[in-house]
């Protein structure tokens with residue numbers, strides 16, 4: 001068994017008019033909680049989409065647990081859980097029905113689906129609304145269910161693209177607790193967020209990307225010390241802000 | 249392929265159909281309301297099953313001052329079940345028959361009276377009879393006519409010859425000369441087969457909307473991230489929409505039946521009709537996918553789907569039944585035409601299921617529908633990943 005959960009090598013993704021990810025190389029260890037930060041349009045979602053096989057990289061490779069995300073896509077799909085940036089749930093199904101559907105797509109058995117659904121609904125504070133049609137959910141409730149769906153099959157690796165966006169403080173803290181709990185179970189998590197306190201609170205290591213390039217990598221403490229600032233927010237502004245100014 | 253996944257996705261699709269009011273309306277209510285309105289406007293209620301048959305008598309009798317042919321005509325007229333129109337020439341009678349104004353034409357030949365006279369003179373000496381064949385032309389679109397009219401004629405003829413049950417010999421033979429294809433039978437009988445086809449066509453719009461919506465709201469991404477294979481996903485779609493088509497066909501059938509469409513055909517004919525509708529629904533999934541491939545958004549998909557809905561509707565169902573000859577030729581290029589044609593042949597003309605027309609229709613429908621589905625899948629997979 002390899003020690004790295006994810007190995008990204010020279011990954012580049014060019015859209016017709018835009019290079020979204022440029023020559024990205026990165027390793028994430030098993031059991032690590034890795035934060036991917038960067039301003040809007042930096043290429044975070046694009047990088048995640050490549051890792052979960054949704055889009056093809058222009059060049060470079062990415063491996064998850066030793067499986068190439070392109071060549072062994074089917075194997076990779078069984079290992080990962082992805083909370084995509086869009087809040088995607090079937091509006092005409094209830095919370096439990098959404099969870100059961102995805103449980104079935106991951107070929108889980110009935111009993112496990114039920115247990116896992118109940119657990120996730122409890123953690124996400126959705127037990128009361130579990131049997132309601134999700135079209136009637138509030139924005140934050142939809143978001144919480146969307147996260148639960150990503151983790152229904154208890155994946156080894158989770159990609160969480162801005163999981164706590166639109167959530168109230170209680171929900172956000174509940175999600176943080178849940179994410180920490182996943183970490184104690186040895187799960188690998190890649191998280192993107194625009195909330196610096198979230199990154200500081202949760203992440204073992206942080207990578208900051210801007211214009212598709214990795215511009216900083218390290219633990220929150222290392223990054224703060226290296227840039228001689230007080231907190232992660234200042235690191236972020238300093239790095240990405242300077243980057244922008246340089247271009248002007 | 250994992251059955252568990254296909255079933256779960258199929259169940260989801262069914263839930264959508266039941267729970268989304270717009271979908272429910274489009275798939276079930278709209279066709280039913282349309283069929284109801286269309287049928288009612290054509291006087292489809294109750295009145296379609298005629299209790300009397302319109303028959304034409306062409307009297308070409310020459311012998312014996314036409315005495316016996318007059319008697320025969322009068323006897324026919326006395327039957328309450330028949331309404332007799334007397335024609336002086338066969339051509340006019342045949343023309344009326346082919347237009348559905350009458351359901352049968354009986355041609356009384358020149359030797360008719362002579363024949364009966366010869367029989368009456370020597371009832372027990374067949375060798376002395378003047379033998380005559382009476383041609384009978386029947387509307388082959390009216391199953392009831394082909395079944396009911398010959399025995400009535402036989403009965404009237406038998407009565408004139410004072411025949412009792414035992415003697416089967418007779419100088420006059422009734423012969424079904426031909427079954428004539430009739431252009432118009434009861435309005436409802438005529439449109440009912442097309443109604444079966446009609447409902448299913450709207451699946452095109454539903455499929456196109458479903459795919460574009462799931463693309464827009466990110467559900468397609470979610471499915472693609474899961475281990476669900478494209479084959480499993482497409483299988484669930486095809487199964488779901490076949491199921492919906494089956495429910496539609498049942499509802500439409502119940503509607504038309506209530507309105508008086510009661511073709512005298514057996515269970516196999518109905519089974520055949522439902523199978524045909526099922527096969528046809530496959531092409532609508534295909535057209536839906538083609539629409540979803542071209543359409544940039546779900547609202548665009550609705551409009552674009554009419555590109556396929558309208559030709560199928562006008563060229564291949566009852567909606568365009570009265571179209572020009574050119575349009576009817578154009579109809580040969582839409583699958584719905586063959587579905588309606590096969591259903592019409594089976595229900596209206598009583599064609600046997602093994603007949604060439606039916607088999608050709610079935611073959612055309614099957615091949616074209618599978619081809620359209622394949623094109624749909626390939627095209628969709630080319631522009632958007634499944």
Ligand SMILES: Nc1ncnc2c1ncn2[C@@H]1O[C@H](COP(=O)(O)OP(=O)(O)OP(=O)(O)O)[C@@H](O)[C@H]1O
Nearest residue numbers: 015016018020038039040041042043044045046047
């Ligand atoms: N399908 C696409 N076609 C063309 N350009 C794209 C496409 N997807 C993303 N891009 C571009 O790639 C760049 C990176 O986008 P991406 O969504 O990865 O950013 P992000 O870091 O996730 O931003 P955000 O924080 O706003 O979510 C953007 O400039 C975006 O416009």
Ligand SMILES: [Mg+2]
Nearest residue numbers: 044045046085
């Ligand atoms: Mg993003």
